[in-house]
Amino acid sequence: GAGVSQSPSNKVTEKGKDVELRCDPISGHTALYWYRQSLGQGLEFLIYFQGNSAPDKSGLPSDRFSAERTGGSVSTLTIQRTQQEDSAVYLCASSSVGTSGPSSYNEQFFGPGTRLTVL
Amino acid sequence: GDSVTQMEGPVTLSEEAFLTINCTYTATGYPSLFWYVQYPGEGLQLLLKATKADDKGSNKGFEATYRKETTSFHLEKGSVQVSDSAVYFCALRDDKIIFGKGTRLHILP
Numbered sequence: 001g002a003g004v005s006q007s008p009s010n011k012v013t014e015k016g017k018d019v020e021l022r023c024d025p026i027s028g029h030t031a032l033y034w035y036r037q038s039l040g041q042g043l044e045f046l047i048y049f050q051g052n053s054a055p056d057k058s059g060l061p062s063d064r065f066s067a068e069r070t071g072g073s074v075s076t077l078t079i080q081r082t083q084q085e086d087s088a089v090y091l092c093a094s095s096s097v098g099t100s101g102p103s104s105y106n107e108q109f110f111g112p113g114t115r116l117t118v119l
Numbered sequence: 120g121d122s123v124t125q126m127e128g129p130v131t132l133s134e135e136a137f138l139t140i141n142c143t144y145t146a147t148g149y150p151s152l153f154w155y156v157q158y159p160g161e162g163l164q165l166l167l168k169a170t171k172a173d174d175k176g177s178n179k180g181f182e183a184t185y186r187k188e189t190t191s192f193h194l195e196k197g198s199v200q201v202s203d204s205a206v207y208f209c210a211l212r213d214d215k216i217i218f219g220k221g222t223r224l225h226i227l228p
Contacts, residue, residue, distance in 0.1 A: 003162075043210075045218075
């Protein structure tokens with residue numbers, strides 16, 4: 001069975017360019033999460049989707065960051081006018097949703113990540 | 120706000136040594152607690168979890184006990200193997216998952 005997949009696996013871009021990162025969650029998982037893993041900073045929550053809506057965008061670091069999800073499946077994280085401090089590994093995870101709603105715990109399955117380098 | 124603090128690495132041990140990776144948390148509610156592991160070249164995987172005070176999570180010889188009185192969830196293993204070399208993340212979930220910064224573990228043969 002397929003796990004969470006992300007593309008590209010590596011992306012090198014120049015400062016000021018826009019980038020799009022893609023996440024394909026596990027089939028049937030309604031919840032999807034984006035995280036950022038920076039060197040020495042651990043994992044930083046960015047945004048959470050339930051279906052196609054994003055009830056929690058609190059982790060997006062600036063208005064240059066946006067994400068969408070269509071068809072309750074694939075999600076795209078877009079970073080506009082990239083800066084060097086955006087360099088990190090961007091991780092996507094998906095999970096099913098428990099009966100108590102988004103706050104109930106169902107295991108998150110992580111993708112391999114996209115390593116973004118902004119020159 | 121909620122936070123997780125775990126010991127900084129890298130931690131280097133010889134095979135068959137006893138392992139402890141400390142983790143403490145701050146939370147306003149009653150979070151669930153987790154340890155995730157990231158093996159070289161692989162994605163994050165859930166290692167173990169505990170959902171309430173005094174629960175013990177265990178998997179692959181690793182254990183961690185949810186200690187509300189000390190707000191801790193230390194990871195332990197009695198005899199580590201080279202294959203345990205990885206980065207370990209402590210995490211809590213209240214309304215969202217919050218991760219610690221990770222501890223890199225090196226096991227020498």
